Amino acid sequence: MVMNLRELSELLNLSQTTVSRALNGFPEVSEDTRSRVKAAADLHGYRPSAAARRLATGQSGTLGVVFPRERNMLVDLIFTEFLRGCVERASDLGYDITLAMVRGQQTEESVYRRAVRSARVDGMILSSPLIDDPRIDLMRDLKMPYILHGRTRNAAPYPYLDIDNEGAFYKAAKLLCDLGHRRIALLNGEDKNNFAQDRERGFRAALAEYGIPALLHMLSGSLMVEQHGVEVATRLLMRPVPERPTAMVCSSLSQAMGVSKVARQLGLRIGHELSLIAHDDRLHEIHAEAFEPPLTATQSSIGEAGKKVVELLINHLRDPEARLPSEVWPVDLVVRASTGPPPKT
Amino acid sequence: MVMNLRELSELLNLSQTTVSRALNGFPEVSEDTRSRVKAAADLHGYRPSAAARRLATGQSGTLGVVFPRERNMLVDLIFTEFLRGCVERASDLGYDITLAMVRGQQTEESVYRRAVRSARVDGMILSSPLIDDPRIDLMRDLKMPYILHGRTRNAAPYPYLDIDNEGAFYKAAKLLCDLGHRRIALLNGEDKNNFAQDRERGFRAALAEYGIPALLHMLSGSLMVEQHGVEVATRLLMRPVPERPTAMVCSSLSQAMGVSKVARQLGLRIGHELSLIAHDDRLHEIHAEAFEPPLTATQSSIGEAGKKVVELLINHLRDPEARLPSEVWPVDLVVRASTGPPPKT
């Protein structure tokens, strides 16, 4: 049914060596034979057996992605988008993505150990890191190549791709300060997430520059779609005018959606009585520009991050000696209609 | 670093054959040696190399799952949950899950062919089938074992797991008819999906039994979270009382959420002026019982479906001669507080 290397080489009157080399782009084979081989391979639909190649090279051609432990709508949506990016780029580069999951009882460790020992994957992609993530020490101990999507506080240098959360929220808060806002609220993610702390830091830094106390600043309990935005917004916006924030910065579009609904109900026009900025992960079908009015946002595509993470990891696999693949992406602040000067009261 | 079979066998003064058999539970090895072998394997952390085993057995120990072509919040959430189920059960059964994706330009076919020829996967799991899904003929041509999550209209028998959508919506509509409702609306999924057609059929069948015209019945354009529910509900519930539906059946909790909000705004109490039933996929953190009031729902866990699909496919792989793994799950109708007799007007 499916032809193998030996058959193909016999058919071409060449050795397996030559055919293999021709196909894999080695220099020691003439262009002439190479094209002859490629044509024949194409014609007969030859594809090297993944299993055999894996055994011979000791590489599995597979990257592992671990499901986040946490589960909620936002996390799931973000993860799916991230995963999509990973799979897309991986398949471009000839790699497979397999999924791993840590189940109830199991220790995180056993799962990773298992993956490593049976050599199922060449590297792992870890997402949603905690402040001090034990997995990175584990990976190092296991000598398993890996890359983190996000950052952690672990001491030693490690490979990661992250976005400049601090800078993004600094920019956002600064914009509001520049516009004249004095009472600015932050709806953040959970404090245990590193990105939430980064965002808070950036936010505070901007306020500090303007000598504005970060009084209204709040750390939220969850990223729940809308619900959390609704709750916090209700609590804050119902306050008497002198205490009411004139601007809010949200960690997700979902929160912004909730805030925006509450504002509308209270008759506060977004961009006038209330300025609103949110972070936009560029999820599919949820766009800051589709808000009413279009939302000023710090934006960074989570799907692109998935692609890049795979790229970095694969580069690292191909050349383990090269410098650690660590990268911080700047985040754009796109100003739209949801931000304006504070109301004159 | 990692010990292999030869080393382990030398260490035990046994042949590789015996060690392999002991570990894989073959009968022709004494319980005595078996436990000795297992202990040693455990002690030294021996794990057979996946690549070598794959090459030797011709089985990859891997199942492929294909990303749905469509993308929106609901699809993504459902897919993630389904995937989670797949990964969970697969890992229990010693299988890996790798993801495949059909990209923009690529034909569906090329993607599947590639997977088959390089023998990366032993079987594929296809989800969100179309009415007449070309993939099932393709799978058959390629002789790739597969299973469908959902059903299609293709003529020849094929392996699938589906829930009884028709029966579920029949039950839901019948309940409403029994309660005395006469104007019942259906908010369905897109017509191109097989499950939507099944649901419509069940819905119509119940109404027909009661001689009720399915006038208010509507096929919706999208499954968008809430938005669609809001739109349709607004259109229907703003009508004059004699034309207004007294009950609605939704295809998803998200739609129901939208309907419910509109009803609340119009001062219609769910369970009194408006009865509401929705299909509940048992997604994480979105529960029919958490609605206000708790929602009567037809429910079936998409995560469990993922698990079962993997089970069926693996059984099929282990015994290809056995009967086609095709199964229809009954769907429970759980009556809660959102349904009651129609208002007396």
Add this chain to the structure above:
DNA sequence: ACCAATTTCCAAAGCGCTTTGGATACCTTC
């Protein structure tokens, strides 16, 4: 026209497992 350098190709040795086809030892049974 000859030697060295370069191209181009190949035979064969793994990679680490499973599995076939015995061989050997240990019991039964009469």
Add this chain to the structure above:
DNA sequence: GAAGGTATCCAAAGCGCTTTGGAAATTGGT
């Protein structure tokens, strides 16, 4: 105690690829 089972174990042959260490063929310089 010999014949026939049965329970244990093993040597060796793959699985289909990559890669090492040469050999053969071609080229170039003089």
